[in-house]
Amino acid sequence: MTGITSHRGLVLPRYLREPAERRTPVGSPDYRSTGLRAPLRTPVDLPHRLTEVTGPVLGEDRVRPEDADLTLRGGGEAVGQRIVVYGRVLDSDGRPVPDALVEVWQANAAGRYRHVGDSFPAPLDPHFDGLGRVVTDSLGRYEFLTVKPGAYPWGNHHNAWRPAHIHFSLFGRAFTQRLVTQMYFPDDPLFGQDPIFAAIPAAARHRAISRFSLERTQADWALAFEWHIVLRGTDQTPFEADDDGDVA
Numbered sequence: 001m002t003g004i005t006s007h008r009g010l011v012l013p014r015y016l017r018e019p020a021e022r023r024t025p026v027g028s029p030d031y032r033s034t035g036l037r038a039p040l041r042t043p044v045d046l047p048h049r050l051t052e053v054t055g056p057v058l059g060e061d062r063v064r065p066e067d068a069d070l071t072l073r074g075g076g077e078a079v080g081q082r083i084v085v086y087g088r089v090l091d092s093d094g095r096p097v098p099d100a101l102v103e104v105w106q107a108n109a110a111g112r113y114r115h116v117g118d119s120f121p122a123p124l125d126p127h128f129d130g131l132g133r134v135v136t137d138s139l140g141r142y143e144f145l146t147v148k149p150g151a152y153p154w155g156n157h158h159n160a161w162r163p164a165h166i167h168f169s170l171f172g173r174a175f176t177q178r179l180v181t182q183m184y185f186p187d188d189p190l191f192g193q194d195p196i197f198a199a200i201p202a203a204a205r206h207r208a209i210s211r212f213s214l215e216r217t218q219a220d221w222a223l224a225f226e227w228h229i230v231l232r233g234t235d236q237t238p239f240e241a242d243d244d245g246d247v248a
Contacts, residue, residue, distance in 0.1 A: 024204070024238045030195035032156055052176045063101070068134040070104075070146035071127075078128035080109025080147030082222035085183070085210070088140040089170065092233025096140025101171040102229075103133040104144060111150030120152050145222065151190055163190040163197060170229065180240045183227050184209045200238045208238050 027038030071078045085104075089097040107113050107130060110122035114129050130149075134142050149164050165182045172178070184197065186209055191197050200208055207230070216224035229237045 024200050024240070028195060028199040030157075031199050032195075034199075048176060063133055063135050068132055068142075068144050070106075070130065070132045070144065073129050074127045076127035078108070078147050079125050080128075080150075082145065083148050084143065084145055084216060084218065084222050084224040085166065085227065086141070086143040086216065086224065087210075087227040087229060089136050089142065089229045089231065090140055091231055092236070096136070096138070097231065098136055098138045098140055100136045100140070101133065102136060102142045103169040103171075104131070104146070104166050105169075106130045106146065106166045107149040107152055109147050109150050111152035122150070122152070148185070148223075156195060160193070161190050163188040163194050168229065170231070172231075179231065181229070181237055182208065182240075183225075185225065186210065186212055204236075204238050207235070 027034045029035075066072070071082060089100050089102065091097055105113075108122075108125045108128045110125070112118055112120050112122040112124060114124060128147065132144050132146065134144065136142050146166070149166060151161050151164055153159075153161050163184055165184050168181050168183060170179045170181075182196070184191070197205065197208070210225040210227040213224040213226045216226065218224065231237070
């Protein structure tokens with residue numbers, strides 16, 4: 001990490017970026033919808049004013065402990081294999097990032113999202129909405145209790161199925177500092193035919209895959225998967241955006 005001095009004398013952090021061959025491209029031909037989302041022109045930097053740089057004031061009472069337990073919703077228990085997903089949010093120097101808002105969303109155990117746009121004829125679970133959030137502690141740690149999501153079909157190509165995954169969103173010191181990524185599970189047989197996973201350069205794909213932990217597995221209750229999120233630098237987690245902005 002390096003520093004640059006702004007016109008007001010404030011030293012702002014700048015992070016060394018990973019090599020270009022390890023960065024996920026904005027547009028990927030095999031992932032068809034990126035053709036509609038990839039920018040056709042060079043992005044223009046807009047100045048951040050007070051509204052953009054003041055952080056989200058969450059407060060301890062706004063993110064509740066029960067928000068991190070996705071298995072108990074609607075007065076009952078979700079169906080599926082319980083899993084603990086845990087890890088740390090780190091900066092490019094391996095230092096913890098405290099007080100970061102981490103949000104997740106995912107399909108249920110049958111591979112269906114609770115969303116009006118999901119027409120996959122798999123059952124909906126009345127006790128699973130697939131949404132959770134937590135704030136990292138002083139050591140940058142987060143933890144969720146959920147169920148392992150199922151694979152689901154999508155219309156990218158013939159007989160296309162997404163590997164099991166959980167979406168992650170991380171906020172920095174301001175709402176303009178947001179990163180979105182996906183966490184996968186080890187040894188998924190669908191990796192080889194998924195263009196979203198394949199869009200990640202081969203040298204960086206392992207960073208998007210969680211690690212099974214027998215040590216953290218809870219006996220007679222839940223399997224455990226560890227996944228650390230690195231915001232910047234040569235060991236950066238693959239994110240859906242590829243820009244030069246700084247993230248706290």
